[in-house]
Amino acid sequence: MSLSAAEDDSRSEIHIPADIDWHMLDKSKFFFLGAALFSGVSAALYPIVVLKTRQQVSSAQISCSKMSLSIMRYEGLRGFYRGFGTSLMGTIPARALYMGVLEVTKSSVGTATVRLGFSDTTATAIASAAAGLNSAMAAQLVWTPIDVVSQRLMVQGYNNSNSCKNAISNVHSCRYKNGLDAFRKILYADGPRGLYRGFGISILTYAPSNAVWWTSYSLAYKLIWGGIGCSMGKKDETGVIEGSGFKPDSRAVVAVQGLSAAMASGVSALITMPLDTIKTRLQVLDGEDNGVRRPMTVLQTIRNLVKEGGLSACYRGLGPRWASMSMSATTMITTYEFLKRLSAKSQDSLSS
Numbered sequence: 019m020s021l022s023a024a025e026d027d028s029r030s031e032i033h034i035p036a037d038i039d040w041h042m043l044d045k046s047k048f049f050f051l052g053a054a055l056f057s058g059v060s061a062a063l064y065p066i067v068v069l070k071t072r073q074q075v076s077s078a079q080i081s082c083s084k085m086s087l088s089i090m091r092y093e094g095l096r097g098f099y100r101g102f103g104t105s106l107m108g109t110i111p112a113r114a115l116y117m118g119v120l121e122v123t124k125s126s127v128g129t130a131t132v133r134l135g136f137s138d139t140t141a142t143a144i145a146s147a148a149a150g151l152n153s154a155m156a157a158q159l160v161w162t163p164i165d166v167v168s169q170r171l172m173v174q175g176y177n178n179s180n181s182c183k184n185a186i187s188n189v190h191s192c193r194y195k196n197g198l199d200a201f202r203k204i205l206y207a208d209g210p211r212g213l214y215r216g217f218g219i220s221i222l223t224y225a226p227s228n229a230v231w232w233t234s235y236s237l238a239y240k241l242i243w244g245g246i247g248c249s250m251g252k253k254d255e256t257g258v259i260e261g262s263g264f265k266p267d268s269r270a271v272v273a274v275q276g277l278s279a280a281m282a283s284g285v286s287a288l289i290t291m292p293l294d295t296i297k298t299r300l301q302v303l304d305g306e307d308n309g310v311r312r313p314m315t316v317l318q319t320i321r322n323l324v325k326e327g328g329l330s331a332c333y334r335g336l337g338p339r340w341a342s343m344s345m346s347a348t349t350m351i352t353t354y355e356f357l358k359r360l361s362a363k364s365q366d367s368l369s370s
Contacts, residue, residue, distance in 0.1 A: 108164030
């Protein structure tokens with residue numbers, strides 16, 4: 019089905035742009051433009067990720083404002099971008115893998131569920147959940163080593179700040195010059211296993227988080243447009259909204275996408291925050307066994323969190339994470355939809 023035909027069939031009264039399936043995309047343009055666009059998004063949101071990470075590994079509650087002032091005073095603007103180069107180099111292949119698996123799964127599962135007789139809304143929700151789950155699991159193969167290295171660099175130098183000097187007692191004592199040096203030293207000290215610290219908990223965090231996010235987003239998107247449609251006209255006996263065939267402009271579409279993304283992020287952040295805190299600590303902190311520093315286990319990490327404040331300790335950094343997820347998701351989904359339209363094949367290519 020062509021893009022124009024899909025748009026004609028998308029809504030009988032509210033003519034919003036139709037989804038662009040995998041087969042409608044120019045793959046080389048999709049991945050090339052995606053790398054450029056998402057690199058810019060990552061650069062804009064990286065300081066919030068640094069704040070979230072430092073709050074999560076801190077043994078004491080430190081506000082975002084105090085943390086920010088401390089970083090600026092003792093480390094300067096550079097402190098907000100510790101590990102950014104490493105993160106960016108890893109994000110490009112990870113994001114390409116993520117987007118590829120996401121689109122292929124969404125397209126194939128969506129087609130299969132429709133053929134099985136599911137309604138359009140149910141089929142979209144199932145396809146979105148499956149796509150989010152699969153893409154997160156695939157991307158973690160690349161993202162976990164990058165997370166380990168970049169997060170070590172993020173918290174390096176944290177104890178140099180007088181106001182936060184004793185906030186982290188178990189940060190890895192090894193000093194790293196840059197991402198490559200960190201990668202080499204971790205590999206030498208702990209082997210490949212050291213680069214995949216927290217891989218299991220990362221899968222348990224990001225796979226359900228992505229499934230929840232994409233499902234919530236697709237449902238919120240349909241509900242918001244449905245609400246707009248109901249407010250503009252009445253339904254006839256068949257349930258179709260009578261109206262003048264409203265066609266929203268690009269700003270309205272972006273606004274609905276952004277609102278849907280923010281709503282989905284709130285749900286996902288609340289559900290998965292404790293797992294994300296445990297994952298971050300496993301990747302960054304060490305424990306002591308008879309004076310010897312060793313990687314911490316999940317059980318040790320949970321015990322420490324319980325001692326430090328119970329459930330509230332698991333939600334340290336929730337504010338920055340929620341803000342980061344909301345802004346990241348809003349910019350990601352609007353950029354993503356924009357990218358798909360930029361990468362859509364011409365009508366001649368689709369018909370040939």
